Amino acid sequence: MARGLALDHAAWTSPWRTRSVRDKGLLSxxxxxxxxxxxxxxxxxxxxxxxxxxxxGPIGVGWARLGRLSWLPGVSILMGAAAxxxxxxxxxxVQFLVTADGLTTAGGLAIRAxxxxxxxxxxxxxxxxxxLFAALRRARVPDAxxxxxxxxxxxxxxxxxxxxAIHEAQAVRLGFATRSATMRxxxxxxxxxxxxxxxxxxxxxxxxxxxxxxxxxxxxEPTRRRSTRFLLASLVTVAxxxxxxxxxxxxx
Numbered sequence: 001m002a003r004g005l006a007l008d009h010a011a012w013t014s015p016w017r018t019r020s021v022r023d024k025g026l027l028s029x030x031x032x033x034x035x036x037x038x039x040x041x042x043x044x045x046x047x048x049x050x051x052x053x054x055x056x057g058p059i060g061v062g063w064a065r066l067g068r069l070s071w072l073p074g075v076s077i078l079m080g081a082a083a084x085x086x087x088x089x090x091x092x093x094v095q096f097l098v099t100a101d102g103l104t105t106a107g108g109l110a111i112r113a114x115x116x117x118x119x120x121x122x123x124x125x126x127x128x129x130x131x132l133f134a135a136l137r138r139a140r141v142p143d144a145x146x147x148x149x150x151x152x153x154x155x156x157x158x159x160x161x162x163x164x165a166i167h168e169a170q171a172v173r174l175g176f177a178t179r180s181a182t183m184r185x186x187x188x189x190x191x192x193x194x195x196x197x198x199x200x201x202x203x204x205x206x207x208x209x210x211x212x213x214x215x216x217x218x219x220x221e222p223t224r225r226r227s228t229r230f231l232l233a234s235l236v237t238v239a240x241x242x243x244x245x246x247x248x249x250x251x252x
Contacts, residue, residue, distance in 0.1 A: 005160055006068050007124055014059050016126035020224040021135035024123050027234040031119035034241045040111035043245040048111070050237060051118035059126045069121065077113045081106040129153050131224070155201060162196050163189075 035047040085106035087097040175185035
């Protein structure tokens, strides 16, 4: 399953799906802010631990799905940390240097980025995109921007589904058995994807016009649970992380 589809499936099946976007957004933004502003140790580590507990516990993501979601951001974080850790200079040829300061900076960057990514997942894995669009509309974001984002999301999701179906059909026909077969399958799959994406965009436009679309297409928004207790627990959690980070140098 593609990463984007796995994220959608996690959001639609999460026990937190019925919670208000306001409540989940405050928690996620609070954790992200703590991950960015607090020291990597213990602030970033604490944020990552809290986010992992939430994702694997009440949000109900699971280890396998979390691995599928996080491997690509993890690779990106490792590449960025490696670029910070290794210095390149020219002195009688190219020289690669690794210093203690560079390793410390790279480690802090990796911890902050990982914690912020997990904090973002607490919202993304519990909130479908349609709920996010509805929340943006209630926040007075211009309808034109929301509609553009919505169309891009639907079109991208359709492309992921189509690409997955093409790849699966080629795999069962041994389209990737050899190197030459792989190259041929890749070229044929790309051309088929371009044709189908063009047809899908045309059908999406025709469907919107048939529904009387002009500037926005409103849908029924289900009622979501709002909880003052949840908000207070979120604020207390962030406050504990901040207090723990402030007390860390004193306790050492």
